[in-house]
Structures are given as C-alpha cells and as structure tokens.
Amino acid sequence: MNMALEIKDVTKVYGSRAVVNHVSLAVERGETFGLLGPNGSGKTTTIRMALDIIRPESGNVSLLGGIPTREALTRVGYLPEERGLYQKSKVMDILTYLGRLKRMDAATARARAKEMLQRVGLYDHRNKKVQALSRGMTQLVQFAGALLHKPDLIILDEPFAGMDPLNVQLMKEILREQQERGATVVFSTHQMPDVEELCERVLLINDGQSLLHGRLDELKRARGTHSVRVTAERQPEGIPGVVDTKFRNGSFEYLLGEGIKPDDVLRSFLNAGIPVERYEVVLPSLNQIFIEEVSRARNAK
Amino acid sequence: MLETLNEMRLIFAEELRRFTHGKGYILLTLAVPTILLVVMGVIFVVRGISTSGEEEPKPIGIVVLSNDLAFAPDDLPRLVAFSTRREGIDALAKETVKEVFVIPEDYMKTGRVEWLHVAGGAFSGFDPDPSDASAAAVRAYLRTALVVEEVAQGRLARAVAGATFESVRIGEDGLPAQEDADTGVATFIVSAVSILLLIFSIMIGAASLGEAVAEEKENRMIDVLLTSVKPLSLMAGKVLAIGTAVLITIAVWVGSVVVIAPRIVSVIPNAAEFPINLGLLVWVLAFFLAGYFVSAVIMVGVGAVVTKVQEANQLAFLVIIPLLASIYVLPLILSNPDGGLARVLSFIPFTAPSAMMIRLAVDGASTLESLASLAVIVLTGMALLWACARVFRAGLLMYGQRMSLRRMMRALREAG
Numbered sequence: 090m091n092m093a094l095e096i097k098d099v100t101k102v103y104g105s106r107a108v109v110n111h112v113s114l115a116v117e118r119g120e121t122f123g124l125l126g127p128n129g130s131g132k133t134t135t136i137r138m139a140l141d142i143i144r145p146e147s148g149n150v151s152l153l154g155g156i157p158t159r160e161a162l163t164r165v166g167y168l169p170e171e172r173g174l175y176q177k178s179k180v181m182d183i184l185t186y187l188g189r190l191k192r193m194d195a196a197t198a199r200a201r202a203k204e205m206l207q208r209v210g211l212y213d214h215r216n217k218k219v220q221a222l223s224r225g226m227t228q229l230v231q232f233a234g235a236l237l238h239k240p241d242l243i244i245l246d247e248p249f250a251g252m253d254p255l256n257v258q259l260m261k262e263i264l265r266e267q268q269e270r271g272a273t274v275v276f277s278t279h280q281m282p283d284v285e286e287l288c289e290r291v292l293l294i295n296d297g298q299s300l301l302h303g304r305l306d307e308l309k310r311a312r313g314t315h316s317v318r319v320t321a322e323r324q325p326e327g328i329p330g331v332v333d334t335k336f337r338n339g340s341f342e343y344l345l346g347e348g349i350k351p352d353d354v355l356r357s358f359l360n361a362g363i364p365v366e367r368y369e370v371v372l373p374s375l376n377q378i379f380i381e382e383v384s385r386a387r388n389a390k
Numbered sequence: 391m392l393e394t395l396n397e398m399r400l401i402f403a404e405e406l407r408r409f410t411h412g413k414g415y416i417l418l419t420l421a422v423p424t425i426l427l428v429v430m431g432v433i434f435v436v437r438g439i440s441t442s443g444e445e446e447p448k449p450i451g452i453v454v455l456s457n458d459l460a461f462a463p464d465d466l467p468r469l470v471a472f473s474t475r476r477e478g479i480d481a482l483a484k485e486t487v488k489e490v491f492v493i494p495e496d497y498m499k500t501g502r503v504e505w506l507h508v509a510g511g512a513f514s515g516f517d518p519d520p521s522d523a524s525a526a527a528v529r530a531y532l533r534t535a536l537v538v539e540e541v542a543q544g545r546l547a548r549a550v551a552g553a554t555f556e557s558v559r560i561g562e563d564g565l566p567a568q569e570d571a572d573t574g575v576a577t578f579i580v581s582a583v584s585i586l587l588l589i590f591s592i593m594i595g596a597a598s599l600g601e602a603v604a605e606e607k608e609n610r611m612i613d614v615l616l617t618s619v620k621p622l623s624l625m626a627g628k629v630l631a632i633g634t635a636v637l638i639t640i641a642v643w644v645g646s647v648v649v650i651a652p653r654i655v656s657v658i659p660n661a662a663e664f665p666i667n668l669g670l671l672v673w674v675l676a677f678f679l680a681g682y683f684v685s686a687v688i689m690v691g692v693g694a695v696v697t698k699v700q701e702a703n704q705l706a707f708l709v710i711i712p713l714l715a716s717i718y719v720l721p722l723i724l725s726n727p728d729g730g731l732a733r734v735l736s737f738i739p740f741t742a743p744s745a746m747m748i749r750l751a752v753d754g755a756s757t758l759e760s761l762a763s764l765a766v767i768v769l770t771g772m773a774l775l776w777a778c779a780r781v782f783r784a785g786l787l788m789y790g791q792r793m794s795l796r797r798m799m800r801a802l803r804e805a806g
Contacts, residue, residue, distance in 0.1 A: 142616045159393065159620070167617050173609020178408060186404050190618035234614075 092151065093118045093242045093273035094139055099148030101134050101297075109134050109145070110297040116275055116290070118241075121268055123288035123305075124277040125375075127383055131297040132277040133170055136246055139275075140167060153241060163192050166240035170247045170277075172228050176220040180211065183219065184234050191238035198237065205233035208263065225252055232260060236267060243267060245276040249283055261287060281376040291375075293382055300382045309372040316344045317351045318369040325361035328354055340367070397619040401627025402634075409598070409635045418594070419639040423646035430653055450524050451490035451506075452531065453478045456497040461535035468527050475506075482508060489520060491528045503528065582751070584674045585744045587640050588681050592710060595636035595682065596689040599628055600702035603693025603782075622779040629686040629775075636682070673750050673760060680767040681743025687771055691778035712740035720748055727752045736763045739770035 094116040101109040109131040116122040126132045137143045139150055141157035153161045174183050181202055188198025206212040209229045211222075219227055228251065235243060243264070249257045264274050264287065278284060284291060285305070293301040301308055320340045328334075330349030335342045343354050351370045358365050373381075409415055449470040452463045463469040470487060472478040478490035485508075492504035505520050519525065606612040615624055692705045723732045727749045735745035736755065742763050749755040755763075 137613065140613075140617050142613055162617050165617060167614060169610040169613045171610040173606070173611045175408060175611070177412060182407075186400075187614070189400055189404075190615070 091118055092116060093120075093153060094122075094244075094275060095149075095151040096135065096139060097149045097151075099135070099138055099145040099150065101131075101138060101143065101145050108297050109138065109294075111148070112292075112294060112297070112299050113148075114292045114299075114302060116242075116273060118273050119268065119271055120289045121264070121274040121276075121287050123284035123291040124275060124294070125279065125281070125284060125291055125379060126277070126294040127279055130295050132294065133246055134297075135294070136167075136244055136275075136277060140165065140244065163238075164241040166235035166238065166243045168232055168235040168243075168245040168248055170250075172224070172231050174219045174227060174231060174234075177218055179216055179218055180206065180222070180230055181215040184230065184237060187234040188237045191240075193238055201237050201239075202233070205237055206230075209233050209259065225256055228252060229256060229260075232263075236263070239270070239272075241272060243272055243274045243276075245274070247278055248276050249278065249280060257283075279379075281374065281379055285375050293379065295383045295386045298386070300386055301378070305375065306372075308378065309375075312373050312378060315373050315377075316342055316371045317354045318342050318367075318371050319354065319358060319365060320367035321358060321363050321365050323363060325357045325363060328357045342371070394620060394623050397623035398627040398630070401615075401619060401624055402631045405602075405628050405631030406634055409632055410638065415635065415639070419642050422643040423650065426646055426650040430650055448488040449486070450527055451478045451481050451487035452528065453490060453492045454535075455495045456493050457495070458498045459493060459532070459535040461531075461538040463531050463535075466527065466531050466534065469531060478506060482506060489524060491520075491524075493532070503532075582748075584678055584747050587643075588678050588743060588747075589710065589714070591633075591636040591640065591678075591682050592685045594639075595632045596685040597703065597710075599632050599686055600689035600693040600696075600705065602628065602632075603690055604696050604698065604702035607694065608698065621782045622775075625687070625690050625775065625779055625782055628690060629683070633679075633682055633686060670750055674747055676764055677743045677746050677750075677767070680764055680771065684739055684743075684767055684771040684774065687774045687778050691774070691781050694778070694782040712738075715741060723748045724752060727755070733759075737766050739767050742767050 092115050094114070096112060096114045098111050098113050099109060100107055100111055112131070112135055114122075114124070114135075124132050124135065134143070138145050139152065139157070141150070141152075141162065150157055153164055155161060178186075181199070184202035184205065185195065185198045188201055189195060193201065203212065203215070206215050209232065211226060211229055211233070214222060214226065219230070222230065232245075232248065235245065248260060252260065261283075264276075268274055274287075276287075288305055290304050291301065291308070292299060318340045324334070324341050328343065330346045330353060331343045332346045333344040335344075345351065345354070355365065355368055450468050451472055452469050453472045453475050454463060455475075463471040470481070472481060472490070475492050478487075478492060481487045482490050488507070490506040492506060494500070494502060494504065497503070507520070520528075603612070606615065619627075689702075693702045696702050696705065719731065719735065722729075723735070723745060726732060732745060732749055735741040736749065736759065738745075746755060746760060746763050750760065
C-alpha cells in the first residue's frame with residue numbers, strides 16, 4: 090500500500106444537503122497534493138473526514154495505510170483553516186502542548202518547538218503571549234505546531250491565506266523540506282499559482298462534487314492545446330484557425346480554434362518569411378481550468 | 391484505557407495550567423485572603439490607635455506591705471506580686487508590668503493605695519487615676535483579702551473563678567436535644583457555606599468550561615485537539631482540571647478563613663472552639679463534588695452545541711437555576727427536613743446536592759438516604775458524561791448551525 094491518504098466515495102450530509110457528495114481521492118506517499126475548489130465547495134469537510142474529526146454518512150477513509158486510528162492520527166500534522174490558538178498562552182508553552190498531544194515527551198517537545206520557532210523566525214517571540222502576535226505570526230506559530238512532531242502526513246487547510254509574500258515563500262520552503270525528508274503534503278486552496286508551484290496531483294471539487302482528479306501535467310495535456318506563444322518581430326496576416334490574438338511581453342499569443350494544430354501557426358510564420366526567435370506551445374493554466382470547470386458545473390445546474 | 395487516561399492527563403495538566411495562570415483566577419483566588427488580611431490589618435491599626443493611651447493587657451504589679459492582708463495576690467487574674475516597693479519599681483522600669491500598686495502597712499487605717507506608673511509623654515501628668523480595669527482588679531484583691539479568713543477555701547475558689555454558662559437545647563419532646571446548640575449552628579453554617587461555594591464553583595468553573603469549549607469550537611482549536619485525543623478524554627480532562635482549579639480556590643479561601651478569621655474574631659469568647667461535625671464535612675464534600683461534576687458535564691455539552699461563546703454564557707443558567715431553586719425553597723426544607731418536598735428534591739440530580747446539604751445540616755436525612763441521593767447524582771453525571779461525549783462530537787462538526795434536539799438524539803442513537 091503506497092497511499093498516504095485514500096478517500097473512497099465519501100458523502101457527508103448536513104440537514105438535507107450533501108456538502109460532500111461521493112468524493113474520492115488518493116494521495117501517494119511523499120507527494121504534494123492540492124485540494125482545490127471555490128469557497129464552500131466542501132474542501133474543509135473532506136479534510137475533517139480524512140482526519141476522523143467527523144464521520145461520513147457513506148464511503149471509506151484510509152489514513153497512512155489503515156483506518157484513521159489514534160496511532161495513525163499521531164503521525165499527522167494538521168493546520169485548520171481558522172487559526173485559533175489560546176490567546177493568553179505563551180508561544181513556547183502552546184507549542185510544547187501541541188507536541189505533547191502528539192505523544193512527544195516534554196523535553197523533546199520543547200526542543201522541537203525551539204527548533205521550529207527558529208526556522209520560522211519567531212524564536213525571539215517564544216515568551217510572548219499569542220495575543221501579542223500579529224495574525225501572520227500566529228499563523229506561522231500554528232504552522233510550526235503542525236510540523237513539530239515530524240509528521241508523515243501534513244494536512245493544511247488554506248495555509249497561505251492572509252500571509253504576506255515573504256511568509257508564503259518561507260512556508261513553501263519549509264514544505265519542500267518536509268517533502269524531502271519523506272513527508273506527504275496535502276493542502277487545500279483556491280490560489281492556483283500555489284498549486285502549480287507545489288503540487289504534483291490535484292483534486293478539484295465544486296459544490297461537494299469531484300470535477301477533476303489526477304496529475305497536474307496530465308490534466309493540462311488532457312484538456313488539449315489551446316494556445317501558442319511566438320516571439321518574433323512581426324506576425325503574418327491571417328493565420329488560419331486563430332480565434333484570438335494578444336501581444337504580451339514581446340510575444341504573440343494565439344488562441345487556437347477547434348481542429349487547429351500548433352504547428353499550423355509556426356508554418357504560417359515560416360511561410361511568410363518571418364524569423365521566429367521563440368516558439369512555445371502553451372498548456373492551459375490551472376486557473377483557466379479551474380474557472381472553466383467550475384463555471385461549466387454551475388451552468389449545468 | 392491506558393491511552394484514554396494518558397490523554398486525560400495531558401488535557402488536565404494543560405487546562406489546569408492555563409486556567410490557574412489567568413489573572414482573573416489568581417485575583418479571585420487571592421481575594422478572600424487579601425480581604426481578610428486587610429480587615430485584620432485595619433482592626434489592628436484601629437485597635438492600636440484606640441488603645442494607645444490606655445493600659446495594655448499587661449500584668450498589674452502589686453506590693454502588699456500590710457500584714458493584715460494574708461491572701462496572695464497571684465491567685466487573682468492579671469496580678470503579679472512583688473515583695474518590696476523596689477522590686478515593683480524595677481519591674482516597671484523593665485516594662486514587665488504596666489503599673490504597680492503598693493498597699494502600705496497602714497492600709498487598714500488610711501485606705502490609701504500608692505499607684506506607681508511610668509512618666510511618659512506630654513500628657514502623662516494629667517492622669518489623675520488608674521484605669522477602671524486596673525482599679526477593679528486591685529479592689530477585687532483587697533475585698534477578697536479582707537474576707538478570706540471568713541470564707542471556706544472551696545467557696546473562695548468558686549468566687550474567684552466566677553461562673554460559666556452551658557447551653558441546653560430542649561427538643562419538641564420536652565427532652566434535651568442530642569447535639570448541643572453550638573454544634574447545630576456550626577453544622578448549619580458549614581452546609582450553607584457549602585451551598586454558596588457550590589453555586590460559586592458552578593458559576594465560575596462550569597460556566598468557564600462551557601465558554602472555553604465554545605471558544606475552541608469557534609476558533610477551531612478543537613479540530614487540532616480532536617486529531618490528537620478522543621472527545622471523552624477531552625471532556626473529562628477539562629471537567630477535572632477546572633474542578634481542581636475551583637477546589638484550589640475554595641481550599642485557599644477556607645484555609646485563609648481558618649487561619650486568619652480567628653485572629654480577627656479573637657475578641658469573641660470561645661470562637662476558636664467552635665465545634666464542627668467531621669462526618670458532616672465528609673458528606674458535604676461528597677455532595678459538593680458530585681454537584682459540580684453533573685453541572686460541569688452539562689456545561690461542556692452546552693459549549694459543544696452552541697455556536698458562539700456568548701450563547702454558552704447565557705445557557706449557564708441551565709445549571710445555576712436548579713441550585714438557586716433549592717435556596718429558594720430552603721425555608722420549606724428547614725421547616726420539614728423529612729417532608730415530601732425535601733425528599734423529592736433530594737433525588738432530582740440537579741437539586742439534590744444543595745437539598746441534601748441543607749437536610750444534613752438539620753439532621754433530616756438518614757445515611758441510607760444520603761447514599762442513595764449521592765448515587766443518583768453520580769450515576770446521572772456518568773450517564774450525562776457518556777451522552778455529552780456523543781453530542782459533543784456531533785456538535786463540534788456544526789459551525790454556524792444550531793444543534794437541534796433531533797440531531798442530538800441521532801448522535802446518541804448512532805453512538806449506541
């Protein structure tokens with residue numbers, strides 16, 4: 090069994106509404122997985138079911154190769170969407186407590202808390218109360234707390250929300266370090282650039298239903314080639330099959346119509362005797378895919 | 391089981407640390423000893439000012455030079471005898487006595503007594519006479535010494551010692567009651583104070599529990615906790631921790647009253663010998679703990695099902711009102727501690743702790759009845775703990791939604 094997390098056909102109903110409806114996903118050990126979806130799409134509920142905080146009406150969850158036992162959950166680091174530490178506790182105390190909850194002895198928990206605070210640049214704030222920290226700092230402390238016990242599986246719910254670019258960069262670096270030591274990372278977001286930067290595989294859900302699931306590059310390729318980018322002094326007149334043309338950053342971008350191959354655009358340049366400095370087939374961005382898929386799902390209703 | 395206990399221990403330690411480190415808790419805990427110390431300080435200062443010009447309760451020196459007075463002054467309170475005037479003056483100089491009275495050889499003829507006292511202060515020269523207390527003590531000696539040869543020794547001892555008063559309470563049957571009046575009053579005070587402390591502990595402790603759980607739910611810290619510990623461990627750890635914190639406060643309060651109050655009320659005769667029934671204390675403590683347990687468990691459940699901290703505070707009345715109701719019917723229970731109302735209230739888990747404390751105070755409950763009542767409270771508490779742990783889990787997944795009764799019932803059924 091190579092899966093760090095496997096969710097099969099889970100459904101969660103609140104009242105008469107299925108907030109998660111027959112969703113499945115599989116996260117391989119050691120990969121970084123993105124759980125995408127607009128606000129209220131069911132990402133947090135899916136994560137809470139994965140962590141056995143709530144139980145699904147139907148379907149199964151397998152965590153680190155088995156049912157989510159207390160032992161398995163001890164090997165998971167979790168950062169919830171709403172950040173809420175005990176406001177009147179000192180940073181060092183609360184991190185030590187979080188470590189103790191994950192079965193670390195007090196001395197080890199304190200040592201790791203010190204280490205993690207140094208890594209996120211908050212060591213000088215270790216004796217401050219949480220209420221004295223900024224929102225971003227509090228978020229970093231909680232992020233450090235989720236990683237304190239060197240978990241095998243790290244689940245982060247909207248980890249970069251509300252963070253400044255420097256801290257986002259720092260968190261991404263730390264996540265890469267965690268992945269390098271063998272940890273699996275799952276995070277939810279609706280910030281597509283973060284996913285493209287970090288994730289190998291994704292699940293896109295909307296209104297509790299799965300829209301896309303798989304490797305990011307495969308999902309992009311599967312959607313077909315939509316556009317090409319050509320860097321040249323000028324462009325030929327009347328390239329056949331081009332639906333839209335944009336000139337951006339010194340390059341021409343052509344949106345291709347149905348049945349048109351990228352090579353046809355290149356051929357038009359060569360036939361017109363225009364030297365081409367750079368030619369690039371552009372895969373659709375995740376942002377494009379996200380907007381298209383969610384819009385399609387909403388229009389289908 | 392071991393894992394659950396370990397989880398409970400972790401939660402207990404953290405909750406206790408956090409709760410007892412709060413400024414509000416520290417101030418509350420130190421409030422009673424501080425107030426008592428301030429009162430004691432004020433009393434000492436006021437007493438010091440008011441008695442600065444008067445005699446201190448130091449011994450009074452007496453020198454009997456008259457051969458007609460054979461009775462030794464040492465047999466009377468506050469009097470210290472000296473053989474010679476010189477010895478008396480030396481004692482005065484050393485401040486072992488405040489003043490010295492010299493009964494001269496010709497006292498029988500003249501009736502004069504010499505009053506030796508230290509000259510000091512700008513106004514000392516205006517002291518025309520000794521204080522009433524000193525004069526009374528010396529006059530009592532002189533009267534006794536003058537008649538001592540005429541009175542039998544046994545009678546003299548009784549005359550000197552005076553009388554003590556013993557209280558005997560007559561019951562409705564016309565016979566003296568078993569327990570003396572002081573014990574009855576003490577017993578009632580212990581029970582009344584315990585009820586007040588129970589209400590206090592529930593208002594502070596149990597209400598804090600509801601608020602803390604609602605807050606954790608609001609900021610989703612609860613999600614992090616539930617990935618590490620079971621709901622039952624979380625609940626039980628919290629209930630025990632806050633209960634311990636409240637007991638620490640009560641212990642500090644009671645301890646400070648026991649240590650400081652006697653110094654304040656030392657002017658009250660026999661205050662330190664106020665008798666308290668130890669067996670009753672054990673019963674009261676048992677009902678106190680059981681009452682807290684039931685209320686705390688309910689408040690944790692309340693915290694889990696509400697959506698906001700304010701709602702938890704508002705719902706704290708759920709556990710406070712039944713206790714207050716017992717206070718309201720206190721006169722009825724007191725007038726008929728074995729009556730139907732008293733018995734019914736003793737077996738309703740929410741009113742039983744205070745009702746039983748009142749009944750025990752007036753000797754209105756048998757041991758069997760007390761045990762049965764205690765069992766009802768404890769078993770109810772355990773059943774509630776089980777049910778609340780289920781509702782707790784179901785309630786925690788509801789953010790921004792109210793927990794309906796139907797949903798609670800479903801949570802309980804699913805657990806079964």
